[in-house]
Amino acid sequence: MSKRIRAFLKRVGLELTIxxxxxxARGFLIERLKDLTADDLYEAITKGTQSIDVSSEKDRRFxxxxxxxxxxxxxxxxxxxxxxxxxxxxxxxxxxxxxLIINMGEPAKKWLEEDAxxxxxxxxxxxxx
Numbered sequence: 091m092s093k094r095i096r097a098f099l100k101r102v103g104l105e106l107t108i109x110x111x112x113x114x115a116r117g118f119l120i121e122r123l124k125d126l127t128a129d130d131l132y133e134a135i136t137k138g139t140q141s142i143d144v145s146s147e148k149d150r151r152f153x154x155x156x157x158x159x160x161x162x163x164x165x166x167x168x169x170x171x172x173x174x175x176x177x178x179x180x181x182x183x184x185x186x187x188x189x190l191i192i193n194m195g196e197p198a199k200k201w202l203e204e205d206a207x208x209x210x211x212x213x214x215x216x217x218x219x
Contacts, residue, residue: 111167112175115213119176120183128190135194135201140208168214173199173206 123141134141180188191198 108167108170112170115167115171115209116179116183118213119209120179123180123184123187126184126187128186131187131190132194135191135198138201138204140201140205142205142208142212168210171206171210171214173203176206176209177202 126141133139177188177191180191191202
Protein backbone atom coordinates (compact mmCIF):
# COMPACT_ATOMS: atom_id res chain seq x y z
CA MET A 91 0.00 0.00 0.00
CA SER A 92 1.39 3.40 -0.95
CA LYS A 93 2.21 6.13 1.56
CA ARG A 94 -0.52 8.33 0.06
CA ILE A 95 -3.18 5.68 0.57
CA ARG A 96 -2.02 5.00 4.14
CA ALA A 97 -2.03 8.73 4.94
CA PHE A 98 -5.50 9.07 3.44
CA LEU A 99 -6.85 6.11 5.45
CA LYS A 100 -5.28 7.47 8.62
CA ARG A 101 -6.89 10.87 8.05
CA VAL A 102 -10.29 9.29 7.35
CA GLY A 103 -9.95 7.14 10.47
CA LEU A 104 -9.12 10.19 12.56
CA GLU A 105 -12.12 12.08 11.17
CA LEU A 106 -14.41 9.15 11.95
CA THR A 107 -12.99 8.93 15.48
CA ILE A 108 -13.62 12.63 16.07
CA UNK A 109 -17.13 12.39 14.64
CA UNK A 110 -17.92 9.39 16.84
CA UNK A 111 -16.65 11.19 19.94
CA UNK A 112 -18.76 14.23 19.17
CA UNK A 113 -21.84 12.08 18.63
CA UNK A 114 -21.33 10.48 22.06
CA ALA A 115 -21.12 13.96 23.59
CA ARG A 116 -24.14 15.14 21.62
CA GLY A 117 -26.23 12.21 22.79
CA PHE A 118 -25.29 12.91 26.39
CA LEU A 119 -26.09 16.63 26.14
CA ILE A 120 -29.39 16.27 24.34
CA GLU A 121 -30.55 13.52 26.69
CA ARG A 122 -29.64 15.70 29.67
CA LEU A 123 -31.62 18.62 28.25
CA LYS A 124 -34.70 16.64 27.23
CA ASP A 125 -36.82 17.83 30.17
CA LEU A 126 -35.54 21.42 30.10
CA THR A 127 -38.15 23.92 28.99
CA ALA A 128 -37.52 27.29 27.38
CA ASP A 129 -38.68 28.88 30.66
CA ASP A 130 -36.13 26.80 32.57
CA LEU A 131 -33.39 27.90 30.18
CA TYR A 132 -34.44 31.54 30.42
CA GLU A 133 -34.18 31.33 34.20
CA ALA A 134 -30.77 29.63 33.99
CA ILE A 135 -29.46 32.33 31.64
CA THR A 136 -30.75 35.21 33.75
CA LYS A 137 -29.39 33.66 36.96
CA GLY A 138 -26.12 32.54 35.39
CA THR A 139 -26.72 28.89 36.25
CA GLN A 140 -24.88 26.47 34.00
CA SER A 141 -26.64 23.34 32.78
CA ILE A 142 -24.02 21.01 34.22
CA ASP A 143 -24.55 22.55 37.68
CA VAL A 144 -28.18 21.46 37.76
CA SER A 145 -27.60 17.99 36.35
CA SER A 146 -28.81 15.12 38.44
CA GLU A 147 -26.29 12.87 40.14
CA LYS A 148 -27.42 10.11 37.77
CA ASP A 149 -26.58 12.30 34.75
CA ARG A 150 -23.21 13.19 36.24
CA ARG A 151 -22.32 9.54 36.83
CA PHE A 152 -23.47 8.62 33.34
CA UNK A 153 -21.39 11.42 31.77
CA UNK A 154 -18.32 10.36 33.72
CA UNK A 155 -18.89 6.75 32.65
CA UNK A 156 -19.10 7.87 29.01
CA UNK A 157 -15.93 9.89 29.37
CA UNK A 158 -14.05 6.88 30.74
CA UNK A 159 -15.48 4.37 28.27
CA UNK A 160 -14.91 6.51 25.19
CA UNK A 161 -11.80 8.31 26.40
CA UNK A 162 -9.88 8.03 23.13
CA UNK A 163 -12.87 9.17 21.10
CA UNK A 164 -13.59 11.99 23.49
CA UNK A 165 -10.05 13.25 23.69
CA UNK A 166 -9.79 13.56 19.93
CA UNK A 167 -13.17 15.27 19.76
CA UNK A 168 -12.60 17.75 22.60
CA UNK A 169 -10.93 20.36 20.43
CA UNK A 170 -13.95 20.42 18.12
CA UNK A 171 -16.56 20.97 20.82
CA UNK A 172 -17.41 24.67 20.76
CA UNK A 173 -20.32 26.87 21.73
CA UNK A 174 -21.11 27.21 18.03
CA UNK A 175 -21.31 23.44 17.57
CA UNK A 176 -23.40 23.17 20.75
CA UNK A 177 -25.82 25.78 19.35
CA UNK A 178 -26.02 23.93 16.03
CA UNK A 179 -26.94 20.73 17.88
CA UNK A 180 -29.63 22.63 19.76
CA UNK A 181 -30.95 24.05 16.49
CA UNK A 182 -31.37 20.52 15.18
CA UNK A 183 -32.49 18.72 18.34
CA UNK A 184 -34.02 21.45 20.51
CA UNK A 185 -35.00 24.37 18.27
CA UNK A 186 -37.03 25.89 21.10
CA UNK A 187 -33.91 26.30 23.24
CA UNK A 188 -31.76 27.44 20.31
CA UNK A 189 -34.33 30.07 19.40
CA LEU A 190 -34.36 31.42 22.93
CA ILE A 191 -30.56 31.68 23.00
CA ILE A 192 -30.49 33.45 19.64
CA ASN A 193 -33.31 35.85 20.53
CA MET A 194 -31.93 36.76 23.96
CA GLY A 195 -28.80 38.11 22.33
CA GLU A 196 -25.52 38.79 24.10
CA PRO A 197 -26.40 37.54 27.63
CA ALA A 198 -27.48 34.19 26.19
CA LYS A 199 -24.43 33.96 23.93
CA LYS A 200 -22.19 34.58 26.93
CA TRP A 201 -24.13 31.96 28.90
CA LEU A 202 -23.73 29.46 26.04
CA GLU A 203 -19.95 30.05 25.90
CA GLU A 204 -19.68 29.49 29.65
CA ASP A 205 -21.95 26.46 29.52
CA ALA A 206 -19.94 24.93 26.66
CA UNK A 207 -16.75 25.46 28.66
CA UNK A 208 -18.24 23.77 31.73
CA UNK A 209 -19.58 20.87 29.68
CA UNK A 210 -16.20 20.51 27.97
CA UNK A 211 -14.43 20.41 31.34
CA UNK A 212 -16.90 17.80 32.54
CA UNK A 213 -16.68 15.50 29.51
CA UNK A 214 -13.00 16.02 28.76
CA UNK A 215 -11.33 16.91 32.08
CA UNK A 216 -7.87 15.94 30.80
CA UNK A 217 -8.14 18.14 27.72
CA UNK A 218 -9.03 21.44 29.39
CA UNK A 219 -6.33 23.76 30.71
